[in-house]
Amino acid sequence: MRHPPRSLLLAVAGAVALVGTALAPVVSASGATPACTVEYSVTGQWDTGFQGAVKITNNTAALSGWSLTFDFANGQKVTQGWSAKWSQSGTTVTTANESWNGSLGTGASVSAGFLGSWSGSNAVPTAFKLNGTTCNADAEPSPTPTEPPPGNGNAPALHVLGNKLVDADGKTRRLLGVNRSGGEFMCVQGYGIWDGPVDDAAIKAIADWKANAVRIPLNEECWLGLSNIKPEYAGANYINAVKDLVARVEAHGMTPVLELHWSYGQYTGNSAGCSDVHASCQKPMPDMQYSPSFWSSVASTFKSDPAAVFDLFNEPYPDRATSTTTQAWQCWKDGGNCPGISYEVAGMQDLVDAVRGTGAKNVIMAGGLAYSNDLSQWLTYRPTDPAGNLVAAYHVYNFNTCANESCWNSTLAPVAAQVPLVAGEVGENTCSHAFVDRVMKWFDDRNLSYLGWTWNTWDCSSGPSLITGFDGTPTAYGIGLRDHLRAINP
Known part of the structure; x- marks a missing residue:
């Protein structure tokens, strides 16, 4: 989903969760500060x-x-x-x-x-x-962390079995919840890491809607600590803030879905979100320069946590840049020098390889073309996953092309028959929920997953936003998802 204007986002910017790794100044045995x-x-x-x-x-x-x-x-x-x-x-x-x-x-x-x-x-x-x-006279180096801190085990370990997501006991699991936007844009804009609070009370408010999953959009430049990001919102500070949020989500029994939302690479072609080379808007495809490194690092950080799910890239749209559908799907899978895109693209196969190269076996989601709204050739071009844990991701809003039962029956149902299907974003810009009600019914009837966009206090027509307050007070749009989740998960 594209985001509201910055002026609106700044009006609702709230508390920032930072967990740093800085050490106290090193002092020598003589008591003097080293040079x-x-x-x-x-x-x-x-x-x-x-x-x-x-x-x-x-x-x-x-x-x-x-x-x-x-x-x-x-x-x-x-x-x-x-x-x-x-x-x-x-x-x-x-x-x-x-x-x-x-x-x-x-x-x-x-x-x-x-x-x-x-x-x-x-x-x-x-x-x-x-x-x-x-430097560091008489000081010991900082230890090498090889694994993330263990979670509390409340969230289920997930893997793919046929066309279902199942837990360690083989029980089918649906991901039903919300998106928690903020980590993709606050840091690159220089205002923080999260948009609003992410303390335990704020995460409990999500769980109180009977959600069992939270999708967390991320920014690759902030995670990697690149030079254009303020240090307090970059690198280890950003990574630890993400780890802290994941731990809170899992503590309430919910599945964290870590997703690459904004990435590097200059694109000024058809439907460009911005002309900036930096990760400050949605690009048509991930970039080869940093995106595989991002996923190698994310995967190594969370590979010992089988509850964490990886969503490779928010909303690919190489079809807006290339001249043919075949070119677009080839770009989507294999990357490289794609027609109409000036930077070298990382294809979905490159990102799957980056994740699996770390030894991580976590479930991976991959969205299709047209901002993840087109899965018509997803099965033909799906990347190879040696772990067999690949899921098709889909986004749908009332203003998308594939936004009716006829299209869902013809393009989604064949995919869902072979692999798990997760609607990583569902929403509408009407400040109502009639369209999302239809989406949820179609997905419920087929025992599929969906996550509402978005758990942020923006205007429901420009976000769209599910809440008016981080205590979980719903908007006129969000009340549809809240009441439905509570009805099916009493």
Whole structure:
């Protein structure tokens, strides 16, 4: 779903959940503050790769340029980096400032991130030098987290069995709930991480509607901590905020659906949402530069949590850029240099491979063309999933092309006969719920899943928004979903 104007979003921006990984200033054995401190962390790790970050703090005179060096002990290699110029010679890694972040005043900090490869062991570097000066005197490096904190087990572990989603006991599960928008746009706009509160009371209000799933849209630049994102809303801060929200969702027995919503890549063609190269609007397809890295990191973070579901990309629309339907579906599956799209595209197969390359076996959702409203050739072009946990994702609003029972019968029913089908977004812009009532009936009759857009306090005609308050007070549109969920899940 495209979003309301920024002015409307800012009017409802609320509390921001931040869980940082910053350490207290390092002090030497003599009690003196070191000339510089470096916090090294591994924010995600999988079978052959990992994501790392460094935070450099200068405790001496201001610097007009900086260069940090450290050594890997186990043959690790930096493969890609951001927010700094990364290079490696043998075991020695060097990360130097970009033109825009070379100034480092007394007490100031700068952060940079990277992707790397490893084999056998991934020990944390033990010595760092900033412009030749040793940092972290008498300090121990931060530990390497290899797995996310365990959840409380309230949310069911899910996998695909035939055309159903089932739990560990083989019981069929439907995903019935809401979207919780905010994580895709607040950070890139520089205002926070979430739009409104995400504390326990706010998540309990969703559960009180008898929802059992919450879709959480994300932003790849914020997750990866790229340089255009404010540090307080980027990288480890963003990742930990997402992990914290996922834990709360699962604590109330609900399935978290983690979804890549906004991505990098400049597109100015037909139906462009913006001309910005950054992840500030919906692009026609994910990008090869960052999207596979995003999913490698997300998957490594949550691969030990079988309750978490991954939704690869919000609303693909390569059909608006290409000249033929065949080209659009080929672009959707295989990516590459797609007609009409100026950046290199990551296809759905690339993203499935990125997830599975970490060892993650979580359920994966993939939406079709026309903003996920067209599944007419989804079965023909569906990516190969070695884990066999692939789900078809569908979005429908009253203003879409495929928005009636005739189209659903002809294009959705054949897909739902072979794989699980989840309507990741359902909604209407009428401030009523007659259309969504029809959608829910069609999906209920076939024992399928659906999630209402969106659990945010926007105007119901421009959002559309389900609530007027984060205590769960519904809009005239949202009351239809609330009452229906309570009726079928008493």
